[in-house]
Amino acid sequence: MTTIQSRRSRQIGLKTILIVLAVVSLAPYLFMVVTSLKTNQQFADSFWQISFPPHFENYSVAWNQVAPYLFNTAIVAGISIVLILVIASISGFVLARYRFGGKRVIFGAVLVLMMVPGLANLIPLFILMKNLGLLNTYIVLVVPYTAGGVVLGTILIRNFVEGIPQAIFDAARIDGAGGARLYRSIMLPLSLPVLGTIALLTVSEVWNDFFWPLLVISDNSLRTVSVGLQFFQGQNVTDYGPLMAGYLIASLPLVLLFTFLSKYFLAGVQGGVPGAH
Amino acid sequence: MFRWWLYLALLPLALVIGWFAYYPALSAIFWSFFHWQPAGVSTFIGFGNYATMFSDQIWWSSFRNLGLIFAFTVVAWILPLLAAELLISLKSARWQFAMRTLLIIPMAFPGVVTALVWGFFYSPNDGVINQALKAIGLGALAQNWTGQGSTALLSLLFVGFPFIAGLPFLIFYSSLQNIPTEVLEAAQLDGVGRFARFWRIDLPLMASQVRILLFLAVVGTLQYGFVAYVLTGGGPDNATMVPILRMINVAFQGGDWGYSAALSTTLFIITMAISAVVIVARKRGAETTDGGAM
Numbered sequence: 001m002t003t004i005q006s007r008r009s010r011q012i013g014l015k016t017i018l019i020v021l022a023v024v025s026l027a028p029y030l031f032m033v034v035t036s037l038k039t040n041q042q043f044a045d046s047f048w049q050i051s052f053p054p055h056f057e058n059y060s061v062a063w064n065q066v067a068p069y070l071f072n073t074a075i076v077a078g079i080s081i082v083l084i085l086v087i088a089s090i091s092g093f094v095l096a097r098y099r100f101g102g103k104r105v106i107f108g109a110v111l112v113l114m115m116v117p118g119l120a121n122l123i124p125l126f127i128l129m130k131n132l133g134l135l136n137t138y139i140v141l142v143v144p145y146t147a148g149g150v151v152l153g154t155i156l157i158r159n160f161v162e163g164i165p166q167a168i169f170d171a172a173r174i175d176g177a178g179g180a181r182l183y184r185s186i187m188l189p190l191s192l193p194v195l196g197t198i199a200l201l202t203v204s205e206v207w208n209d210f211f212w213p214l215l216v217i218s219d220n221s222l223r224t225v226s227v228g229l230q231f232f233q234g235q236n237v238t239d240y241g242p243l244m245a246g247y248l249i250a251s252l253p254l255v256l257l258f259t260f261l262s263k264y265f266l267a268g269v270q271g272g273v274p275g276a277h
Numbered sequence: 278m279f280r281w282w283l284y285l286a287l288l289p290l291a292l293v294i295g296w297f298a299y300y301p302a303l304s305a306i307f308w309s310f311f312h313w314q315p316a317g318v319s320t321f322i323g324f325g326n327y328a329t330m331f332s333d334q335i336w337w338s339s340f341r342n343l344g345l346i347f348a349f350t351v352v353a354w355i356l357p358l359l360a361a362e363l364l365i366s367l368k369s370a371r372w373q374f375a376m377r378t379l380l381i382i383p384m385a386f387p388g389v390v391t392a393l394v395w396g397f398f399y400s401p402n403d404g405v406i407n408q409a410l411k412a413i414g415l416g417a418l419a420q421n422w423t424g425q426g427s428t429a430l431l432s433l434l435f436v437g438f439p440f441i442a443g444l445p446f447l448i449f450y451s452s453l454q455n456i457p458t459e460v461l462e463a464a465q466l467d468g469v470g471r472f473a474r475f476w477r478i479d480l481p482l483m484a485s486q487v488r489i490l491l492f493l494a495v496v497g498t499l500q501y502g503f504v505a506y507v508l509t510g511g512g513p514d515n516a517t518m519v520p521i522l523r524m525i526n527v528a529f530q531g532g533d534w535g536y537s538a539a540l541s542t543t544l545f546i547i548t549m550a551i552s553a554v555v556i557v558a559r560k561r562g563a564e565t566t567d568g569g570a571m
Contacts, residue, residue: 011366011367011368011369014363014366014367015367015372015376017363018360018363018364018367018376018380019376021356021360021363021380021439021441022376022379022380024438024439025379025380025382025383025439025441025442026379026382026383028391028394028395028398029382029383029386029394031394031398031405032390032394043403047403047408047412048412086289087289087290087293088290090286090287090289090290091286091287091289091290093286094283094286094287095287098280098283100280100283100284106287106290106291109294109299110290110294113294113298113299115496115548115549115552115553115555115556116298116302116545116548116549116552117496117499117500117548119500119502119521119544120302120305120541120544120545120548121298121301121302121305121541122521122524122525122541123305123524123525123528123534123537123538123541124301124302124304124305124308124538124541125297125301126528127304127315127534128297128300128301128304130315131315143297144297146293146297147293147294147297147298150290150293150294151294151298154290179282207387208387208388208389210388210389210503210506210507211502211503211506211521211525214506215525215529225387225389226387226388226389226503227389229387229389229390229393230389230393230507233393233396240403244394247390247393247394250387250390251385251386251387251390254385254386254387255382255385255386257385258384258385259385262378262381266447
């Protein structure tokens with residue numbers, strides 16, 4: 001009995017397996033960090049170990065090339081987030097709290113889009129943008145993220161607002177609040193967590209999306225991170241230190257957001273599951 | 278009383294999804310019946326593009342690849358499932374939190390970084406895998422992993438190994454956490470061991486989540502493409518071709534926009550059909566809203 005108890009309280013075997021799994025999962029990223037501080041000579045001499053002195057100048061080399069991509073990504077994500085939050089919060093509020101003709105049809109039209117991946121629209125949307133003369137602009141990047149974001153955003157906000165007790169809205173209406181006032185003073189402050197989740201998901205989407213920016217942007221100064229990095233890889237293919245430093249710089253903002261706000265991130269990832277609504 | 282301002286409030290939403298989601302999708306269906314020349318005169322060819330599709334070897338072999346990718350993805354869930362079971366068995370809450378955090382960190386990295394680093398792992402000369410093989414005296418096994426037809430698809434599949442950081446792990450873990458302690462205590466009193474618990478309690482209680490995951494995996498697999506684009510470009514000799522890449526190549530390299538629209542429409546219809554099944558399967562979900570309306 002005592003042996004069982006001591007095994008249970010320590011769980012050495014269990015912890016070992018989990019640590020091995022974590023190390024294997026993280027190995028590529030650890031290798032990236034270690035290599036990012038090496039010169040090519042150090043890389044050739046000691047492939048596996050950390051070598052000294054560490055070369056932090058790799059980071060400034062990489063920064064000069066990667067920073068414009070980060071800047072573009074931030075701008076596109078910022079504009080998309082503002083548009084998505086404004087449109088989706090108004091629509092979600094109206095769809096959750098009012099009765100009117102055609103409500104089910106409108107919400108159904110949004111729900112259907114939840115099932116359609118953006119990639120299915122790649123070719124026709126490209127031609128649409130080309131005909132509008134918008135290729136190689138920030139606008140062409142913002143459009144599909146906004147269109148995708150308002151779909152998920154409207155659904156998440158509607159579901160969230162439906163969960164707010166009706167008594168709160170009724171009390172405000174007795175005090176003379178109109179629709180705009182209810183939206184601004186009650187619904188928005190209460191919905192901050194879900195708005196944060198939507199903003200984070202948008203950042204993640206803009207950061208990760210690949211084919212759209214690949215096809216609509218040919219001007220290197222307008223590229224966002226994912227396509228920019230691929231171009232950057234082509235430029236530095238034999239310069240391993242700066243290459244890995246660049247990968248790390250490009251990952252860092254997303255990793256930091258994820259680390260400090262993982263609760264909202266995970267809520268969004270799981271809330272975005274089609275069919276969960 | 279007709280409250281016109283409610284419709285005004287919904288107008289931006291309607292404009293955005295109408296113009297940038299419904300219109301392109303419908304126009305793809307329309308143009309798929311044409312020899313579509315966006316800059317010139319398009320001619321109607323009926324089902325010509327679809328006829329081309331049925332005899333397109335590359336297109337169908339790209340679906341064979343998708344089938345393999347899907348099968349591999351689902352089988353690989355064993356790893357996140359194992360990790361979730363191990364994690365839930367940890368008695369120390371602090372250890373559980375620390376290990377969970379470490380295991381999901383890779384989710385935070387941009388997908389393209391993961392793909393590029395794995396590409397570096399596979400590279401023929403300085404690649405980590407070949408260097409590791411040489412270091413343990415198996416240099417003869419070193420390969421050009423992504424450059425030869427026999428290993429290219431396998432290389433793509435192993436990107437992200439051990440596949441723990443992702444939605445399946447999060448869903449397995451949270452559904453294991455949500456099993457009521459009374460159930461587990463009752464099972465313990467009846468002498469149910471750890472393995473029996475897995476088969477008799479954990480798996481049955483996870484069944485509905487696994488069903489959602491399966492549908493998501495199908496839809497996700499249909500969109501598979503950018504890892505292949507970054508690592509192999511669909512090659513060598515179309516060995517890693519997937520439908521999305523074929524659709525893009527047909528349009529942007531072949532200039533055959535009508536055919537590409539037909540491929541796009543086909544993917545769209547497949548996705549919609551699968552999603553319709555999801556909705557029907559989920560329809561039984563409980564309505565848990567306050568129900569108030571004005």
